[in-house]
Amino acid sequence: METMLTSLIDIPSLLSVASAVPALAPDTAHAGGGAAPVAQPWVALIPMLPILGVVIAAVCAIFDVRSKLPAFLTVGCLAGSFLLTLAVFLHYDDFNHGAPFVVHLFDWINLAWGDPAHPTTLAANFSFYVDKLTVLWMLFVTGLATLIALYASEYMSHDVGRAYCRFFAAFNLFVFSMACLVMGDNLVLLYLGWEGVGLCSYLLIGYFYKKPEAVAAAKKAFIVNRIGDLGLALGIYLTFVHFGTLQYAELFASEQLQGYLAAASEHRWSDIPMTAQGIALLLMVGAFGKSAQFPLYVWLPDAMEGPTPVSALIHAATMVTAGVFLIARAYPLFLISEFALPTVAWVGTITALLAATIGMAQFDIKRIMAYSTVSQLGYMFAGLGMLTTTGAAFHVLTHAFFKALLFLCCGAVMHGFAGQLDLRKLSGVAWMKGWGIVAIGMLVGCLNLSGFAFTAGFFSKDMILAEAFVTPGYSVLGWILIGTAGLTAYYTFRVFFRVFLGPQHAEPGDEHHDDHADEEHTDETDAHHIAAHGHDGHFHPHPPGWAINTVLAVLAIGSILAAGLYFIEKDSHGWVGAMVHDSSAYYHSPYADHSDVAHAEEGAHTGLLFGQDPHKIMYYVSGVVGLMGILLAAILHGPRGWQGLFLGGRTEAGKCRMDSVARLFGPIPRWAEDKWYVDELYIAIFQTPLRVFSHLFHLFDKFVIDGIVDGVAKLPGALASALRPSQSGQLQGYAAGMVGGVVVLLIIVLVVIGGAS
Amino acid sequence: MISSLVTLAQTDYPEAMGALTLAHYLFLSAAMFALGIVGFMTRRNLIIMFLCTELMFQASGIALIAFSRFHLNHTGQTFVIFVLTVAAAEAAMGLALVVLLFRKRESLSTEEWAEMSG
Numbered sequence: 033m034e035t036m037l038t039s040l041i042d043i044p045s046l047l048s049v050a051s052a053v054p055a056l057a058p059d060t061a062h063a064g065g066g067a068a069p070v071a072q073p074w075v076a077l078i079p080m081l082p083i084l085g086v087v088i089a090a091v092c093a094i095f096d097v098r099s100k101l102p103a104f105l106t107v108g109c110l111a112g113s114f115l116l117t118l119a120v121f122l123h124y125d126d127f128n129h130g131a132p133f134v135v136h137l138f139d140w141i142n143l144a145w146g147d148p149a150h151p152t153t154l155a156a157n158f159s160f161y162v163d164k165l166t167v168l169w170m171l172f173v174t175g176l177a178t179l180i181a182l183y184a185s186e187y188m189s190h191d192v193g194r195a196y197c198r199f200f201a202a203f204n205l206f207v208f209s210m211a212c213l214v215m216g217d218n219l220v221l222l223y224l225g226w227e228g229v230g231l232c233s234y235l236l237i238g239y240f241y242k243k244p245e246a247v248a249a250a251k252k253a254f255i256v257n258r259i260g261d262l263g264l265a266l267g268i269y270l271t272f273v274h275f276g277t278l279q280y281a282e283l284f285a286s287e288q289l290q291g292y293l294a295a296a297s298e299h300r301w302s303d304i305p306m307t308a309q310g311i312a313l314l315l316m317v318g319a320f321g322k323s324a325q326f327p328l329y330v331w332l333p334d335a336m337e338g339p340t341p342v343s344a345l346i347h348a349a350t351m352v353t354a355g356v357f358l359i360a361r362a363y364p365l366f367l368i369s370e371f372a373l374p375t376v377a378w379v380g381t382i383t384a385l386l387a388a389t390i391g392m393a394q395f396d397i398k399r400i401m402a403y404s405t406v407s408q409l410g411y412m413f414a415g416l417g418m419l420t421t422t423g424a425a426f427h428v429l430t431h432a433f434f435k436a437l438l439f440l441c442c443g444a445v446m447h448g449f450a451g452q453l454d455l456r457k458l459s460g461v462a463w464m465k466g467w468g469i470v471a472i473g474m475l476v477g478c479l480n481l482s483g484f485a486f487t488a489g490f491f492s493k494d495m496i497l498a499e500a501f502v503t504p505g506y507s508v509l510g511w512i513l514i515g516t517a518g519l520t521a522y523y524t525f526r527v528f529f530r531v532f533l534g535p536q537h538a539e540p541g542d543e544h545h546d547d548h549a550d551e552e553h554t555d556e557t558d559a560h561h562i563a564a565h566g567h568d569g570h571f572h573p574h575p576p577g578w579a580i581n582t583v584l585a586v587l588a589i590g591s592i593l594a595a596g597l598y599f600i601e602k603d604s605h606g607w608v609g610a611m612v613h614d615s616s617a618y619y620h621s622p623y624a625d626h627s628d629v630a631h632a633e634e635g636a637h638t639g640l641l642f643g644q645d646p647h648k649i650m651y652y653v654s655g656v657v658g659l660m661g662i663l664l665a666a667i668l669h670g671p672r673g674w675q676g677l678f679l680g681g682r683t684e685a686g687k688c689r690m691d692s693v694a695r696l697f698g699p700i701p702r703w704a705e706d707k708w709y710v711d712e713l714y715i716a717i718f719q720t721p722l723r724v725f726s727h728l729f730h731l732f733d734k735f736v737i738d739g740i741v742d743g744v745a746k747l748p749g750a751l752a753s754a755l756r757p758s759q760s761g762q763l764q765g766y767a768a769g770m771v772g773g774v775v776v777l778l779i780i781v782l783v784v785i786g787g788a789s
Numbered sequence: 790m791i792s793s794l795v796t797l798a799q800t801d802y803p804e805a806m807g808a809l810t811l812a813h814y815l816f817l818s819a820a821m822f823a824l825g826i827v828g829f830m831t832r833r834n835l836i837i838m839f840l841c842t843e844l845m846f847q848a849s850g851i852a853l854i855a856f857s858r859f860h861l862n863h864t865g866q867t868f869v870i871f872v873l874t875v876a877a878a879e880a881a882m883g884l885a886l887v888v889l890l891f892r893k894r895e896s897l898s899t900e901e902w903a904e905m906s907g
Contacts, residue, residue, distance in 0.1 A: 761906030763838070763899040767830050 072127055075135045075160060078116045078170060079211035082177075085109035085204030093197035100192065103185030106200045110181050110207060114174035121167050130614070132163035134217050134281060141220065154272065161217030161280050165615035168425065168608065169214045169357055172432045173350045177207045179583045180349075183440055184341035186579035187447055199239060199339070206232035206346060213354055218278040219268045222358070226264060226322065229351045230257045236346060237338040249334035256331040260321015264358075267314030271365070274307045284364055284616055292368040301370040312365045312372035315358060319376075323355025323409050326383040330711055333390075333402040340443030343398065348405045348439050349432040356412045356428050360421050360617035367619060374505075377417025381509040381516075384410030386708070388519040393704035396453045397442050397527050404481060405435055407520060414513060415496035418503045421617040423495035426608040430488035430594045434480035437587040441474040444580050445531065448573040452541030455527055456686040460536035460671075466575025471532050473584040478528045480591050482521030483658040485651075488594035490658070493517060494650045495605070501646035510646075514657055521661025526669045526690075534671035534682050538573055668693060814855030821848035835887045835897045839880075846876050 085106045092102040120127075127133050137158040144151035160166075181203060188199055209228025216222045230253075238250030268278065277283050295303040319325070324332035335347045346352075359366060359376065366372045384407045391403030408431050415424035445461060446453055462471035480489035497517070500510030576584075597607040604610040612618055668690040671682050682688040694701045703709065758769075825845035829838050850869045857865025887897070894901040 759905060761903030763902070764830055764833075771826055771830065 072133075072135055073137075074116065075120060075162060076137045078113050078120070078174070079160070079208050079215060081109045081113045081116070082204040082207040082211065086201050086208065089197045089201035089204060093194055093201070096194065097197065098193050100185050100189065100196075102197050102200045103181065103188070106204055107178060107181045107185065109204065110174060110178040113207065113211070114171075114178050117167065117170045117174050120162065121171060124164065124167060127162075132161060132281070132615070135160045135162065152276070154278070156218045156220035156278050158221065159217040159279075160215040162215065163615040164611040164613075165357075165360060165425070165617050166215055168429065168611040169353075170211065172429055173210050173214065174207065176349050176432055176436050177203075177345060179586055180341050180345040180436060180440070182579055183344075183443075183583040184339070186577050187341055187443060188339060195239075199236070202232050202235045202239075203342075203345075206236070206351070210350055210354070214357060217280055219271060219280075220278055222361075223264065223268060226318070226354060227261065229346070229354060230254065230261070230322070233257075233335070233346050233351055236342040237335045239339055239342070240337070243337070246337040249331075249337040253331040253335050256328050257321050260318045260328055263314045263317025263321070264319075267311050267318060270307060270311045270314060274305070274311065280361070280616060289364055289368070293364060296368045304368050304370075309369040309372070312362070312369035313375070315362055315365065316372055316376060319355030319358045319413075320379065321355075322358075323352050323413070324383075324406050325355070325379050325409065325413055326386060329383060329387065329406045330714065332406055333399050333707075336396075336398045336402050340398070340439060340446060343402070344436045344439035344443065347402065348435040352405065352409055353412070353428045353432065356409070356416065356424055359413075359416050360425060360612070360615075363416075363421060363617045363619060366416075373417045373419070375417070377414050377506060377509055380410040380413025380415075380417055381512050382410070383407070384414065384516045385512055385519075388516045388523065389704050390707050392519060392523045392526070393701050395455055395705070397455050397531060398439070398446070398453050400455075400523060400527055401435070401438050401442055404520060404524065407516065408435065408481070411493060411496055411513065411516075414509060415499065418496065418499045418506050418509070419619060420496060420499040420503075421619060422605045422609040422612045423492065423499055425612050425617065426495055426597070426606060427492040429597070429608055430480065430492040430591070433587060433594050434477045434489055434591040437473055437584065437591055438477035438481065440580070440584055440587065441470050441477060444470045444576045444584065446541070447580075448575055449538055450540035450542070450573075452539060454541075455530045457539040458531045458537070459534045459684075460532070461538070462532040463536055464538075464573065464575070469581045469584050470576060473588040474528060474532055476588040476591050478524045482524045482662055483517050483654055484521075484662070485655040485658070486595060488591055488597070490655065491595055491598040491606075494654050497654055498646040498650040501650075514653060517654055518657045518661040521658045522665045525662045525665035529665055529669040529671065530682075530688070535684065537684070540573075811855055811859045815852060818848045818852035818855065821845070821851065833898045833900060835890065835899060838899070839883050839887060842883075843876065843880065846872060
């Protein structure tokens with residue numbers, strides 16, 4: 033490891049010499065605040081390498097490459113991006129003395145108008161703003177993208193050919209868009225990336241475009257995201273209208289914003305104009321859409337129709353954290369808004385609870401993971417709202433690892449069992465031959481997700497939970513979130529106990545249902561599949577190959593090691609805290625110092641939990657809650673036996689104690705399984721009235737508009753049929769008409785005019 | 790000079806218009822024109838109708854020359870020369886068309902040509 037890092041040290045200097053990107057002259061116009069443009073053009077390669085990957089995939093598609101070549105070239109490009117990001121991280125202090133810096137790639141939108149002496153300017157260039165928040169995000173985005181691309185190379189192998197190229201082209205485009213979103217130095221470039229990831233998400237959810245559910249899910253994701261994006265776009269306009277700039281460096285350094293921040297820190301809300309306060313509320317709507325928060329979360333569970341690597345990368349680890357990133361990046365704008373952060377906290381908490389209750393009752397393991405993603409994103413938003421950007425960012429990081437791991441484990445199961453995702457039809461997978469790494473990976477992921485003591489998820493979740501009790505006014509939310517943590521532990525281990533432990537049992541899924549195919553059988557004929565899986569009575573699951581196992585092992589180790597980040601740089605609340613500290617997201621919460629002995633007296637009024645400092649007691653509280661959840665899952669879903677270690681009584685795949693317990697709750701589990709009828713509610717509130725209106729408008733169009741147009745068109749027709757008999761076609765008739773006309777004219781001339789004179 | 794010439798013409802031939810007045814010529818012209826119209830409107834034969842139009846041409850020509858003589862003015866006669874020229878060209882065109890129409894229907898009747906009927 034040490035040698036690898038030292039060898040990396042030379043990368044920037046080598047690249048800055050050999051880079052194909054021309055050196056860019058520092059432009060003082062782009063320098064605002066503390067972020068000076070730095071001539072490190074190779075930084076621009078981080079987003080540009082994935083674009084190269086798109087081109088490679090496209091070329092492979094043109095030449096109809098029928099091998100895994102595009103996948104491995106993609107992995108190469110993404111790994112290059114990751115190594116460059118790592119180099120930026122290691123050399124960060126050398127670039128601009130540890131301050132954020134801007135790398136200008138090329139002018140995109142650079143306008144000036146009005147009075148030439150004092151022009152109004154609008155600058156939104158292809159420049160990259162690099163601070164530690166950017167580096168943090170790019171590290172896990174590119175790192176996970178590399179791993180998941182490697183996983184997908186095996187997972188998607190049944191589609192080798194055009195579709196395989198299409199998949200990896202969209203995959204690379206996604207990473208590029210995400211890089212623009214995270215690294216852009218202005219809100220317009222962020223918006224470009226924001227829409228780009230939305231587009232790639234649409235393309236990849238609808239990857240199986242012959243499947244109606246996949247197409248519907250893709251459309252749903254796109255449309256629901258549009259609602260949020262409207263808010264984001266309006267927020268960006270309002271930012272420009274109010275602050276006159278869209279570049280972060282200028283924005284954060286503007287005296288106007290600093291003045292508002294000073295007013296906000298003294299709660300002088302009336303000194304901040306409503307337009308400035310409204311910006312955060314609008315940006316927030318965009319974040320809710322992209323990060324699947326209530327009430328815009330409905331698209332994410334449906335997005336699981338896409339291939340599992342996509343679910344893992346886009347719909348669990350990276351894209352859905354864009355909303356968290358937006359709020360963290362624009363945190364000063366949120367601090368100057370009286371209602372934005374409390375709203376974020378409440379919405380996050382409600383989403384966390386709602387999604388957890390739905391997740392408890394689902395049977396599709398991928399959907400359970402989807403709801404847990406929504407729920408965990410709710411925790412992150414709650415953290416942002418409760419003034420702990422560090423906690424939110426740390427949870428984003430740990431969640432990215434363990435949720436990607438969980439999804440990829442689910443994907444491996446799905447891949448091996450012919451698309452089977454129903455936890456009632458799978459059992460004892462851990463004991464089957466070749467599934468060891470998957471089972472261990474799943475266990476690590478589940479422990480993290482359920483906040484088991486000393487896992488990374490435990491520390492990151494605690495950071496948010498503790499802050500709920502420290503920041504005044506949020507203790508109710510804190511209790512809700514603790515309860516939700518228990519539910520999370522329960523539904524997570526429900527999956528683990530039912531699918532991985534217990535008697536061995538597996539019913540194969542329907543191949544057409546999802547993206548399963550056998551590695552050796554690329555010719556996609558149904559007969560072949562049925563023969564391969566022995567539908568004639570005996571089913572052979574096929575365990576994952578080296579690529580999947582390697583990725584799972586790396587992610588499992590990463591998830592475990594992520595806990596260590598909490599202990600380095602303890603002064604600033606862990607490594608992530610140190611990263612956030614040097615970025616726009618940093619906010620020194622006036623309540624955060626309660627852990628100091630000096631401030632303990634002060635905090636006695638608001639920030640206590642069971643009479644103790646929440647930062648310390650929370651470890652025990654949440655640890656116990658998590659264990660209770662796991663225990664409950666063990667009792668209700670766990671297998672029987674194993675020297676009495678498991679308390680559950682499940683001896684068959686589909687039958688467990690939960691069946692009888694669920695009956696005690698009457699129809700409630702049924703309602704939860706049907707997702708509390710939120711989708712139906714939306715259909716009733718939005719879709720049905722729209723449908724009725726569209727029918728009414730259709731009728732209006734058909735009878736009123738078309739009636740007028742047709743009526744006007746019929747008028748000349750009627751006139752023509754009235755005049756038609758005059759055209760007899762007989763020459764004499766025309767001659768008679770002519771003579772008659774002359775006679776009439778003569779009479780007029782002789783009698784009227786001649787008579788008058 | 791010109792006015793003396795005009796005076797000369799009037800004094801030289803005053804009795805030439807004595808027996809036949811302008812009204813005679815105009816009456817002849819009107820009669821020919823009426824015959825032409827009646828012929829044109831009553832006959833179905835393309836050639837006859839064509840001749841009738843010629844008749845009307847000449848009727849107007851007679852009227853023009855008569856007025857020209859009456860007013861001792863050359864414009865009318867000049868105009869008639871032009872009319873005759875045009876009429877000659879028109880006759881060539883018209884007859885050619887009639888021949889073509891005849892070849893199409895093997896008949897000269899205008900009733901064969903009623904395709905413009907509304």
